[in-house]
Amino acid sequence: MSLSTSTSADGQIVTIEIKGKFDFNFVQDFRSAYSSIEGAIDVIVVDLRETEYMDSSALGMLLNMQKSMTGRVNKIKIANCKPQIKKILQISRFDKKFDID
Amino acid sequence: MKTHLKVLVVDDQEINRKLLHHMLNHDGFDVVLASDGLQAIELYKTEQPDLVLLDVVMPNLDGYETAPILKELAGEVYLPIIFITALEDQDSLSRCLDVGGDDFLSKPFDRVILQAKIKAHSRIRDLSQKTFEQKKELDFYRLKTEREHQIVEHIFDRALEGNYQVPHLLEYHLSPASMFNGDLMLVALGPTGNLYIMMGDFTGHGLAAAIGTLPVSRAFYSMVQKGLAVGDIAIEVNEILLKLLPDDMFCAASIIELHNNGKSLSVWAGGTPDMYLVNDRNGQLMTIHSQHMALGILDNQEFDSDLLNFSVHKHQRLIMFTDGVVEITDENEQMFGYERLTNLLTSPDYRELPLIIEELYDFSAGVEQDDDISILSLRCAEVNSSLEQVENSYSNLPHHFNLVLNANSIKTSDPVLEVIDMITHIKGAEEHRSTLFLILSEAYNNALEHGLLDLSSSIKDSEDGFVDYYLQRDYKLNELNSGSITIDVKYIPQETMLYLTITDSGKGFDVTRKTSDLDNYEKHGRGFLILNELAASVQYNDKGNQMKIGYQLNVSD
Numbered sequence: 217m218s219l220s221t222s223t224s225a226d227g228q229i230v231t232i233e234i235k236g237k238f239d240f241n242f243v244q245d246f247r248s249a250y251s252s253i254e255g256a257i258d259v260i261v262v263d264l265r266e267t268e269y270m271d272s273s274a275l276g277m278l279l280n281m282q283k284s285m286t287g288r289v290n291k292i293k294i295a296n297c298k299p300q301i302k303k304i305l306q307i308s309r310f311d312k313k314f315d316i317d
Numbered sequence: 318m319k320t321h322l323k324v325l326v327v328d329d330q331e332i333n334r335k336l337l338h339h340m341l342n343h344d345g346f347d348v349v350l351a352s353d354g355l356q357a358i359e360l361y362k363t364e365q366p367d368l369v370l371l372d373v374v375m376p377n378l379d380g381y382e383t384a385p386i387l388k389e390l391a392g393e394v395y396l397p398i399i400f401i402t403a404l405e406d407q408d409s410l411s412r413c414l415d416v417g418g419d420d421f422l423s424k425p426f427d428r429v430i431l432q433a434k435i436k437a438h439s440r441i442r443d444l445s446q447k448t449f450e451q452k453k454e455l456d457f458y459r460l461k462t463e464r465e466h467q468i469v470e471h472i473f474d475r476a477l478e479g480n481y482q483v484p485h486l487l488e489y490h491l492s493p494a495s496m497f498n499g500d501l502m503l504v505a506l507g508p509t510g511n512l513y514i515m516m517g518d519f520t521g522h523g524l525a526a527a528i529g530t531l532p533v534s535r536a537f538y539s540m541v542q543k544g545l546a547v548g549d550i551a552i553e554v555n556e557i558l559l560k561l562l563p564d565d566m567f568c569a570a571s572i573i574e575l576h577n578n579g580k581s582l583s584v585w586a587g588g589t590p591d592m593y594l595v596n597d598r599n600g601q602l603m604t605i606h607s608q609h610m611a612l613g614i615l616d617n618q619e620f621d622s623d624l625l626n627f628s629v630h631k632h633q634r635l636i637m638f639t640d641g642v643v644e645i646t647d648e649n650e651q652m653f654g655y656e657r658l659t660n661l662l663t664s665p666d667y668r669e670l671p672l673i674i675e676e677l678y679d680f681s682a683g684v685e686q687d688d689d690i691s692i693l694s695l696r697c698a699e700v701n702s703s704l705e706q707v708e709n710s711y712s713n714l715p716h717h718f719n720l721v722l723n724a725n726s727i728k729t730s731d732p733v734l735e736v737i738d739m740i741t742h743i744k745g746a747e748e749h750r751s752t753l754f755l756i757l758s759e760a761y762n763n764a765l766e767h768g769l770l771d772l773s774s775s776i777k778d779s780e781d782g783f784v785d786y787y788l789q790r791d792y793k794l795n796e797l798n799s800g801s802i803t804i805d806v807k808y809i810p811q812e813t814m815l816y817l818t819i820t821d822s823g824k825g826f827d828v829t830r831k832t833s834d835l836d837n838y839e840k841h842g843r844g845f846l847i848l849n850e851l852a853a854s855v856q857y858n859d860k861g862n863q864m865k866i867g868y869q870l871n872v873s874d
Contacts (some may be wrong), residue, residue, distance in 0.1 A: 225623075237734065239758065243787045249782075265509075265544045269734070269754040271762070272844035273787070280780045296544065298508055300751035307737045308843060317576070 217241070221249045228258035235266040240273040250281050256288045265296035275308055282313060292313055322439050324626050325366035327357040327383065327402060329375040333424075337370060337401075341430050346435070354378025369437055370422065372401045381416045388417040393452075395445035397438035433697040464494060466524070472863045473497065473527065474527065483700065485510065489693035492641075492686070499526025500639050500689040501570075503534055505541040510577035512700045513541045515550075516691060517570035517612070518589065518639040526689075529568060529613075530559050532598055537572075547572040547585045548622030551612065556619055558613030567613035571637055575629075579699040582627045582635065587611045590643060591655065593636040593662060594629065594697075600663040629697035636662060637695070641688035653680055670694045711745030711870055716808035722799040724797045727765065733758045736804055740815065743808050745870050751813075752851055753868065759844040760819040760864050761802065766790060768823030768862055769800045813871040814853065817861065824860030 217236035223229070232249045234242065241265060262278065264270075282292055293315040297305065305316055324346050326337045326508060332501035336351050341348045349364045351357040353375045361369075369387060369528050399420045400413045410421065420434055481504045501517035516536050519526040536557055540550045550572050558568055569588035576582070587593065588611030594603040631636075638658075645653045661667045661676055670692065677690075718739065722732060737754050741747045766772045770793040776782040784837055805818040848855055854867035 240762075240787050240790070243784055247784060263546075264557065265546065269758075270753055271755055271758040272847060273762075274768065275843055275847075276783060278839075279724070280496060280783055284671075284780055296546075297548065304752070304755055304851075307847055310526075312839075317578070 219245045219249065229261060230257060230259070231261040231263055233263040233266070236268060238264070238267045238270040238274040240271070243273065243277060246277045247280070250285060253285075253288070256291070259291045259293055260285065260289050261293045261295050263295050264298070264301055267298070267301060270301060270304060275305075275310070277313070278310070293317070319771065321347045322368065322435065323349065323364065323366040324435065325349045325351065325357060325360060325364065325369045327351045327354065327369065327380070328372040328373070329353055330372075333372070333401070336426060337744040338343065340426065340431060341435075344428075344432055344435075354380070354386075357383055358390070361390055367442055368435060369398045370401055371397065371398055371418070373409070381412060384413075389441055393445075394449050395442050399434060399438065416476060427707060433773075469524065470496065475530070480514075481506045481873075486512070486696045486698060486700065487514075487693060490674045490691070491669060492690040493688050494641070494686050495523040495543060497524045497527035497631075498530070498689050498691075500641070500691040501524065501530045501533060501568075502691055502693060503537050505538055506700070507541050507544040507574070509544055510700055511544070512575040512577070512695075513537075513547070513550075514570070514575075514637070514693070514695065515554075515570060515572045516589070516637045516639065516693065517568045518689070518691070519568045520566050520643075525566075529558060529562055529566070532561060533568065546624065547574045547583050548624045551585045551587065551609075552620060552622050555612045557613065558616060562613050567611045567738070569607075569611040569639075571607065572696075573635065573693065574698060575635070575697060577700045579631060579697050579860060582629045582697060583689075584625045584627070585622065586625075590640050594627065595634050595636060595662050596632055597634065597665075597668060598632045600665065602659055602663050613750030621657065624729040625692065631696065631698040634698045635695045635697060638692035639689060641686070641690035642677065642692050644688060645677055645686060645690065646684055647680055648682055648684055653677060665820070697776070703793030711810065711813045712743050712808065713810045715810055716743050716806070718806050720804045720849075722802045724799055724801070727769070727800075727802060728794060728797055732763050732804070739805055745813070746808075746815065749868070749870060755850055756848060756866055756868065757804075757817060757819075757847050760806070760817060762821070763844070763864065764802050764819050764821035764862075767826065769797060770794060771804065771823070798873055813869065815868040815870060817866045817868070818864075823862050825858075 219242050220233050222231050230250070230253055232246070278294070285292065290295070294305065295308070295317055297316065302316065305311065310316060324341055326334055326341070326348060327353050328334050328337070330421050334352070338348050338350060338525065349360055349366055351360050355377045357369070357371070371380045371384060380400060387398060397419045398417060398811060399422050400418045401412070401422050401424065402409070403424045415419065419438060422431060422434065483504065487504065489502060491498060491500060493500065499519040499521055501515065501519070503515040505513050507513055517530070517533065533554055536554055538551060540553055554570070567588070571584065571592060572588045574583045578864045584592070584605060586607035587609035591607070592605040594605065596602070605625065608623065608625065643653055643655055643658060645777040657680070662671050667673050667676070673692070720732065720736065726732070733754065736757060737750060740753055741750050746753065769776070770790060771789060772793065774784065777786045798824045802822070803820040805820070807816040808814070809816070848866070852866045853869045856865045857863065
């Protein structure tokens with residue numbers, strides 16, 4: 217289980233990658249991953265390619281991020297979801313608020 | 318070198334035999350005597366002399382006839398034959414040479430000359446003998462190596478045969494310069510249906526170059542299975558090669574990932590020739606330069622795993638190749654080069670790879686290739702994976718297990734994942750792993766947070782509250798010293814249904830109020846909302862401290 221953040225060379229894309237279980241254990245880490253961003257950027261990518269599990273607190277974290285970053289980011293992308301994770305996001309209607317692929 | 322050189326003297330005149338015997342013995346040689354050719358041949362077989370002094374004119378079999386037979390018996394090792402001759406005429410001398418003679422000794426015999434000649438020829442014989450031994454040894458090693466190559470070839474075939482077949486998207490051509498390919502092409506499908514391709518070119522070719530392909534292919538396949546980003550795959554392969562390969566050996570490689578929708582392409586390329594994205598509709602060609610150093614050179618700190626991302630569409634093809642393609646030469650040692658290749662690629666007449674390959678070989682016109690040649694063309698379209706369509710079968714055995722967690726085990730463990738591991742051992746449940754995790758984790762955390770810890774969801778409304786909530790959860794969990802949660806799992810094969818019953822020792826809640834609230838919940842009710850969508854049934858008992866969830870295994874999405 218780990219959470220790591222990286223920023224593209226031009227500073228416009230911040231990628232947050234979560235490995236293993238995306239649950240309440242990351243509440244603080246996840247929040248500081250985006251709250252430390254200064255100014256406005258283009259895209260935040262939440263890369264879930266190595267996320268096996270998520271619970272509803274993860275959904276809460278994503279919504280909180282969206283609320284907090286409104287006006288400072290053009291797009292929040294949830295990327296590389298495994299089929300089952302994608303299904304959970306779709307059932308939660310997250311596809312209306314986030315760019316999911 | 319033998320201590321005593323053995324000389325066979327063949328002469329029909331006894332006086333000559335005696336004379337030579339005496340002179341040779343005196344100089345420390347062993348001597349065998351024969352009075353005609355027939356006898357000489359018999360003696361040769363038993364005595365195996367190192368040198369022959371052969372008279373020309375003899376009864377039975379003369380010198381001219383004897384010499385070729387002796388030469389043949391000697392086989393591959395040089396057997397010096399010195400003709401004893403009083404003949405002066407050129408014709409006879411040249412006939413001696415024709416039948417295999419190596420030198421002449423004229424009568425009357427001069428001891429010093431005889432000695433010198435024997436020494437000179439025996440030196441040549443020694444050399445020849447050494448060469449013969451070495452050749453025998455070489456033959457042995459050659460056979461041994463061939464056998465070993467066969468074994469290794471078998472292993473390589475096995476190791477690399479896992480390639481995923483996507484004939485509608487991928488065309489390729491691989492042509493190793495020797496039995497083993499130092500070029501590498503791996504194709505695999507990730508867990509979300511993304512297509513991964515790695516094309517690599519080890520320094521050199523043949524077995525030495527190919528040896529690195531074994532660990533690389535294994536690492537590649539296992540990382541694709543995890544669905545890693547191509548940059549991370551590059552890091553891993555780089556590390557393996559760094560540990561494994563000698564300093565002067567490395568692997569130029571491109572690793573690409575085509576999203577299952579065929580619309581985005583990620584590329585990590587190190588030390589490889591340019592790649593091209595060719596648009597078949599307008600012949601436009603976009604060049605992708607490799608941005609990094611080859612794999613197996615830089616250590617982890619210096620290594621750069623940055624990717625290039627491209628938006629692509631189904632009219633585009635990605636062309637990847639190794640330098641063997643552009644460095645192929647014609648009979649004037651002219652290289653094929655990038656320009657010829659890009660001209661072909663953008664021409665509407667050369668859409669298919671085999672046509673380009675044909676041009677390549679026409680160009681080289683039979684000049685032997687001295688590097689491995691690999692080229693592939695990938696259409697950037699939807700990756701139609703048929704992997705998910707595998708028929709599922711479900712366990713026919715009923716399962717039932719039950720865990721009672723007391724305050725202490727609740728505090729010290731995170732039981733959800735462990736219970737999920739147990740459940741997914743039931744045949745047919747594995748593919749529901751993430752969904753079952755979510756369901757059980759909602760039910761368990763509900764029992765813990767509201768039943769035992771008495772936390773109120775309403776504090777989650779603000780962003781800070783959300784964090785606060787989990788801080789409070791932590792705090793209260795630490796203080797917990799009584800209470801229990803029971804997890805009951807039942808699988809009923811007739812219905813292919815899983816029933817999860819989670820009971821807490823808390824005071825419960827007003828069941829009627831909870832359900833009416835559900836519709837209004839935007840955020841903290843979300844868990845229940847999802848639960849209701851994912852599960853076949855969700856029921857509470859009247860007291861409100863037990864949740865029973867039914868989950869249908871044989872429903873596909």
